[in-house]
Amino acid sequence: MSHRPLTHHGARGDLPVRVLTHPRWRTIRIRVDARGVTLTAPARTRRRSMEAALRHHAAWIDRTLAETPRTPPPDARAHAARVRAARPGLVALVDAWAPRVGVTVARVVVRDQRTRWGSASARGTISLNWRLSLVPPNVAVYVVVHELCHLVEMNHSPAFWALVEGHLPGYRERRRWLRAHGGAILDQRDTPETEGDR
């Protein structure tokens, strides 16, 4: 959900690309810095055009990445601990809501992601961002219900939103909260300790 990430298919593998849009920006620009690759574009730029720009500049991106010092990755062990700490609470939410939505979940994956809160696959896997343990519980419920509803409707059609609303009549407010505050939580470099803190 939220902004679907783009990917730079580089010579050394795939890299997620941060996308920023603004109505006043005139052209697509690509920036490479210590945080990685960022694409800025006028509002309403088609995803296809963004992908074309990334392809067109792929060699330059690879070259620039190689020359740019990266911020050291966050302590991988601390991250693994946060994912582990967040997992039971998120799995419990999925277990509680899947029967109400009327879906069967094959697998729950809790991961560390910078661009999305959750996703659902046609095979019944629900992926959730461990950072959902940092948002208000009713907002986390919204994300879980949103992803569960994707097992019924694999799109954001009116039918999908009607389904979400049927289960969570107040979902719009929770969604607004996520839009207003979620970005800052996803962007947090220095994440607070959550071990044993749920």
Ligand SMILES: [Zn+2]
């Ligand atoms: Zn969605």
